[in-house]
Amino acid sequence: MGNPMKIRAASKDGVTEVKVLMNHVMETGLRKDPAGELIPALFITEVTAKLNDKVVMQAQWGQAVAKNPYLGFKIKGGQPGDKVSISWKDSSGDSRSDEAPVS
Amino acid sequence: MNLEHPASRRGFLRQTGLLGLAVSAATFLPRMAYAAWNKAAFDAKTIADVYKTMGVEAPTASAEVQLIASDIAENGAVVPVEAISKIPNTTQISFLVEKNPTMLTAQFDLGPDMLPEVSTRLKMAQTSNVIALVKADGKFYTATKEIKVTLGGCGG
Numbered sequence: 055m056g057n058p059m060k061i062r063a064a065s066k067d068g069v070t071e072v073k074v075l076m077n078h079v080m081e082t083g084l085r086k087d088p089a090g091e092l093i094p095a096l097f098i099t100e101v102t103a104k105l106n107d108k109v110v111m112q113a114q115w116g117q118a119v120a121k122n123p124y125l126g127f128k129i130k131g132g133q134p135g136d137k138v139s140i141s142w143k144d145s146s147g148d149s150r151s152d153e154a155p156v157s
Numbered sequence: 158m159n160l161e162h163p164a165s166r167r168g169f170l171r172q173t174g175l176l177g178l179a180v181s182a183a184t185f186l187p188r189m190a191y192a193a194w195n196k197a198a199f200d201a202k203t204i205a206d207v208y209k210t211m212g213v214e215a216p217t218a219s220a221e222v223q224l225i226a227s228d229i230a231e232n233g234a235v236v237p238v239e240a241i242s243k244i245p246n247t248t249q250i251s252f253l254v255e256k257n258p259t260m261l262t263a264q265f266d267l268g269p270d271m272l273p274e275v276s277t278r279l280k281m282a283q284t285s286n287v288i289a290l291v292k293a294d295g296k297f298y299t300a301t302k303e304i305k306v307t308l309g310g311c312g313g
Binding site: 069082084099100105108109111115116117118120125126127129130131 | 278280
């Protein structure tokens with residue numbers, strides 16, 4: 055299930071600015087542990103963003119998105135009280151969904 | 158498939174039947190704007206292969222695409238980048254790092270409700286050109302910026 059995301063969504067002048075901080079190791083599969091063994095890859099591959107249950111953006115990610123990924127984007131429309139939800143799926147099949155109200 | 162044995166005819170029919178089903182399923186699936194994870198593109202080791210696997214043809218450098226990042230990243234493990242497209246009908250923004258082991262880092266497919274602006278943080282193995290690749294009306298445009306990395310992000 056992963057750890058909760060931090061999502062902030064603020065509406066201003068007809069645009070909702072969303073900032074997301076995810077909790078994920080984003081392991082590339084290229085690093086070695088202290089014993090010299092390769093650490094297996096484990097990274098978020100797909101991200102979906104919704105405004106009130108309508109998909110507004112879908113992303114595909116590779117290994118090189120930084121650990122504990124940050125994501126910022128802007129949605130046309132959206133008002134205080136609307137709901138922004140973000141979900142991700144990683145290379146192990148694990149997934150997580152969180153939501154936050156637009157302020 | 159062994160067609161020499163008459164006994165294999167049933168197997169042959171079964172296989173073609175399955176194939177037929179698979180083909181019709183693929184045909185009837187609505188043309189999704191959001192495809193499954195494009196493994197070939199994320200595994201590609203050269204820019205040419207990334208472009209090929211993403212269906213990118215002859216991207217043109219455009220001043221209408223802005224790639225905002227600092228010139229120097231002190232820590233390659235966390236390199237903030239932002240891409241803004243001023244090209245109408247932008248439907249996709251991607252980030253590529255030329256000198257990373259795999260170059261394609263993130264691809265954002267934007268629905269009609271999105272402004273063509275995304276920001277995220279990348280890992281960079283070493284000083285490299287970073288490319289913001291924008292798709293608009295089926296054509297591709299780029300902005301390129303060199304980011305100097307003083308401490309690589311993929312060390313072990």
